[in-house]
Amino acid sequence: MNLFLLEDDYAIATGLCYSLENEGYSVTHASDVKQAIDIISKEKFSLYILDLTLPDGSGYDVCKEIKKQGDLPVIFLTAYDDEVNVVMGFEFGADDYISKPFRLKELLVRIKSVLRRYNNETADGVIKFKDLTVNTNEAKVYKNGEEIILTAIEYRLLLILLNNRGKVLSRTQLLENIWDVDGDFVEDNTLTVYIKRLRDKIEEEPNRPLIIKTVRGLGYMIDNG
Structure with a gap:
């Protein structure tokens, strides 16, 4: 390598x-x-x-x-x-x-x-997980072949979770890696809002999420499934 x-x-x-x-x-x-x-x-x-x-x-x-x-x-x-x-x-x-x-x-x-x-990505910069496809070269996300429009923070949040599949990320870890359009840190309460918005766009049943899972008392994760 x-x-x-x-x-x-x-x-x-x-x-x-x-x-x-x-x-x-x-x-x-x-x-x-x-x-x-x-x-x-x-x-x-x-x-x-x-x-x-x-x-x-x-x-x-x-x-x-x-x-x-x-x-x-x-x-x-x-x-x-x-x-x-x-x-x-x-x-x-x-x-x-x-x-x-x-x-x-x-x-x-x-x-x-x-x-x-x-290494979780394919050689052409594409990440596939369940019915989601993320083209990192174009910064585009597709669900069942149809493009989903994500904000910059939603996209980065999804990418961080996908690149750490199988690992529980605390709220602090997520907050350290995302910021708003002005370059300011996202506040803890705002993170909850972004997680909800992202789930609304990528989950079949946002209230029963199968992609972004909450690990009570610890944080969030996307499993290796």
């Missing part, structure tokens, strides 16, 4: 490349934004690991170029773990982030988790 690493610190990059290759990954390394964009314009990778602060720009710039090619998995490496940087990372389409300094084992777990979610 081929990974792309953008890291300007030579010591960190060398250590990561060595460790990841020992785990069976093939790693292509770039040390700045210009080099990274040149490489990713010619080749697609299974997963992208991007340092945030670079001498000629930001990992955000590279992430934007990656996402133009499709819904490809991205993990940010950052020396900052404050809320603003985390939110910005998710807004740019990142799937996860890890703060420096970090343990290699933690990064490996994050990589496997993100790849596992993406």
Whole structure:
């Protein structure tokens, strides 16, 4: 499996490349934004690991170029773990982030988790579950072949749940990954409203949901069925 690493610190990059290759990954390394964009314009990778602060720009710039090619998995490496940087990372389409300094084992777990979610998709970016079909390249959702119109938040909420099938996601976890059109966090009470609206659109019987299930006292999940 081929990974792309953008890291300007030579010591960190060398250590990561060595460790990841020992785990069976093939790693292509770039040390700045210009080099990274040149490489990713010619080749697609299974997963992208991007340092945030670079001498000629930001990992955000590279992430934007990656996402133009499709819904490809991205993990940010950052020396900052404050809320603003985390939110910005998710807004740019990142799937996860890890703060420096970090343990290699933690990064490996994050990589496997993100790849596992993406492997639930077919090669053409289509997720199928029961009578739902989600085309992630076009950001469109179909039920029994007919398109369902979802808002941006409803779509992201559905995608988060589908990419974590079989896993109970707490309200806090969901709230950390969705925001409204102004970039503001969705409030806890509002999440209930969005879950209801989404169920109204995708469930046969919204009051007896078979797709998005409530796990009382814990959160919500879509099972592996």
